[in-house]
Amino acid sequence: MGDSTAMQCEAITRGGTRCQLAARPGSRWCWWHDPANAADRAAARHRGGKARHGRDLAGGEAYELREVADVVALLGVAVGDLLTLENSVSRARAIASLATVAVRALEVSELEARLSALEARLGGDDGKGV
Numbered sequence: 001m002g003d004s005t006a007m008q009c010e011a012i013t014r015g016g017t018r019c020q021l022a023a024r025p026g027s028r029w030c031w032w033h034d035p036a037n038a039a040d041r042a043a044a045r046h047r048g049g050k051a052r053h054g055r056d057l058a059g060g061e062a063y064e065l066r067e068v069a070d071v072v073a074l075l076g077v078a079v080g081d082l083l084t085l086e087n088s089v090s091r092a093r094a095i096a097s098l099a100t101v102a103v104r105a106l107e108v109s110e111l112e113a114r115l116s117a118l119e120a121r122l123g124g125d126d127g128k129g130v
C-alpha cells in the first residue's frame with residue numbers, strides 16, 4: 001500500500017456530484033469539506049469582519065463588503081465553491097475572472113497601504129518635511 005496516493009474527498013457538492021478535490025492527509029475530506037475545519041472556514045470567510053450577532057454564517061448569507069479584505073475573502077470562498085464543481089470551460093472562466101478581480105482588489109489594497117504610509121510620513125513625523 002502506498003500512502004502517498006491522495007484520496008479523493010468524499011463530500012458531495014451542492015450540485016450532487018462528488019467533490020473533485022483531494023482529501024487532506026489523514027482525512028476523508030478536502031479542506032473545504034472537512035468538518036474539523038468548520039471554524040477555520042468561518043474565519044476565512046469573515047477575515048476582516050466579524051460574524052454578525054454571533055450567528056453562524058453558512059452559505060447563502062449576504063456578505064458585507066466594506067473592505068478589500070472582505071472582498072478577497074468572499075472571492076476565496078467563491079473560488080473554493082467553484083473548485084468543487086466538475087471541471088468545465090465555464091468553471092475555468094469563472095475562476096479566472098474571480099482571480100482577476102482578486103488581483104485588482106489586492107493591488108488596490110497595496111496602494112492604499114502605501115498611500116497611508118506616505119501620509120503618515122508627511123503628516124505624522126516632525127512636520128518639517130523636505
Ligand SMILES: [Zn+2]
Nearest residue numbers: 009019030033
Ligand atoms: Zn471536498
